[in-house]
Amino acid sequence: MLFSSMRAGAADRVTAFPDRPRPMPSDSAFDLIFRQANLGGHDGLVDIGVSSGRIAAIAPRIVADAPEIVVDGRAVLPGFVDSHIHLDKACLLGRCGHIRGGLKEAISAVSAMKRDFTVEDVHARGAQVLEKAITKGTTRMRTHVEVDPRAGLRSFEAIKALKRDYAWGLDLSICVFPQEGLINDPGTEELLVEALRDGADVLGGCPYTDSDPHLQIERLFCLAERFDLDLDFHLDFDLDPSWMHLDEVCRQTLRRGYRNRVAIGHVTKLSALPPDAFARTAERLAEAGIAVTVLPATDLYLMGREATHDVPRGLAPAHRLLSHGVTCSIATNNVLNPFTPFGDCSLLRMANLYANTAQIGPDGFSACIDLVTTLPGRLMRLDDYGIALGNPADLIVLDSRSATDALAEIAEPVLGFKNGRQSFSRPAASLNKP
Numbered sequence: 001m002l003f004s005s006m007r008a009g010a011a012d013r014v015t016a017f018p019d020r021p022r023p024m025p026s027d028s029a030f031d032l033i034f035r036q037a038n039l040g041g042h043d044g045l046v047d048i049g050v051s052s053g054r055i056a057a058i059a060p061r062i063v064a065d066a067p068e069i070v071v072d073g074r075a076v077l078p079g080f081v082d083s084h085i086h087l088d089k090a091c092l093l094g095r096c097g098h099i100r101g102g103l104k105e106a107i108s109a110v111s112a113m114k115r116d117f118t119v120e121d122v123h124a125r126g127a128q129v130l131e132k133a134i135t136k137g138t139t140r141m142r143t144h145v146e147v148d149p150r151a152g153l154r155s156f157e158a159i160k161a162l163k164r165d166y167a168w169g170l171d172l173s174i175c176v177f178p179q180e181g182l183i184n185d186p187g188t189e190e191l192l193v194e195a196l197r198d199g200a201d202v203l204g205g206c207p208y209t210d211s212d213p214h215l216q217i218e219r220l221f222c223l224a225e226r227f228d229l230d231l232d233f234h235l236d237f238d239l240d241p242s243w244m245h246l247d248e249v250c251r252q253t254l255r256r257g258y259r260n261r262v263a264i265g266h267v268t269k270l271s272a273l274p275p276d277a278f279a280r281t282a283e284r285l286a287e288a289g290i291a292v293t294v295l296p297a298t299d300l301y302l303m304g305r306e307a308t309h310d311v312p313r314g315l316a317p318a319h320r321l322l323s324h325g326v327t328c329s330i331a332t333n334n335v336l337n338p339f340t341p342f343g344d345c346s347l348l349r350m351a352n353l354y355a356n357t358a359q360i361g362p363d364g365f366s367a368c369i370d371l372v373t374t375l376p377g378r379l380m381r382l383d384d385y386g387i388a389l390g391n392p393a394d395l396i397v398l399d400s401r402s403a404t405d406a407l408a409e410i411a412e413p414v415l416g417f418k419n420g421r422q423s424f425s426r427p428a429a430s431l432n433k434p
Helices: 103-114 119-135 154-165 188-197 213-227 246-255 268-272 275-288 296-302 318-322 347-357 362-370 374-379 403-409
Strands: 006-008 012-014 032-039 046-051 054-059 067-070 075-078 080-085 138-146 171-177 202-205 230-235 262-266 290-294 328-330 395-398 413-418 421-425
Touching: 032 395, 075 403, 080 119, 080 262, 080 328, 080 347, 080 374, 119 138, 119 154, 119 413, 119 421, 138 154, 138 230, 154 171, 171 188, 171 230, 188 213, 202 213, 213 230, 213 246, 230 246, 246 262, 246 275, 246 290, 275 290, 275 318, 290 318, 290 374, 296 347, 318 328, 318 362, 328 347, 328 374, 347 362, 347 403, 362 403
Parallel strands: 032 067, 032 075, 080 138, 138 171, 171 202, 202 230, 230 262, 262 290, 290 328
Antiparallel strands: 006 012, 006 067, 032 046, 046 054, 075 395, 395 413, 413 421
């Protein structure tokens, strides 16, 4: 069996599924104990004790009479963190005639459809994605939501409802942003302000679609300061390294004292820089404390389409940025839409895809795991993330003996917990041999 059972004392046994009762002895200090977990940073297997939804103990052996799950040496990780996804425009392929095209074509295709988005429609499609993400081990997420005169605040209203409806499985942070420009799109800034007043968590930007990219960047920094919010830009999403909006974002970040409060996504131009120029840019990002999110599926799908041969990968090298002290993450971005017509919301698969494309060998697998766990947690400034005493018991069990083996094999998460409550289960496949 994948794991033996959950049990409360020697007499009571219940299987590790969410709808079964979990007897808890009144004299126990723990609500639940994970037994024989393979936990990174520890020599040998450990037990993890959970009390009131938080991690209360980590030790080679916890002596207590409490409900338990015997992990049997499998890898236990903190839940994955998806730092950049678009729930509002996911799962659109069934209604979209757009088959193949670049970034501009994808933006145009979605722009035409979002005029007809309803709150109910966005909620239903977003729910599909969230349920996939939860069962693939994600427990924290930042979603970017388009706010403009075409979408209005309908998508934002739907995502707010999803944040509430799926709080049992993950924490959802909402980043509102102007996908089609700000300066060139009258009425957008007023809608953004309304969303910020109504509880948006982060402010985003997309300077490359604006008639005045630098003015958009300045306006968004002003709004972020006004509402005391972090910023997360879509930035430099092409392969021409002769110019970058990154320079202005760095300048504004340093001038306004916004270090460690700004993230930038895509930044595919970084893949086209020669080594010396890349090193200078990486050092500037590190100085400004700007984090970088790489979106492998979308970046690989959209970049280099004009090439007839020797097609460039167009993938920002996160592992090289890390060596310069830049916080980086790998995330999903789009799911089943014109930007990315595939996706199962598996961040482990996304990290594996990145490792394949960036030609990272086994000595770098651990860093790839960090890119979907601790590093996006740092990017999102989560001060209670990780399997550590006092933190929420947000963790997953992988069908593998180690996190690095899981990356190589894209091993399935078989159990997930949010605040100590089981959120999903996926029994391991078994062979029916003759």
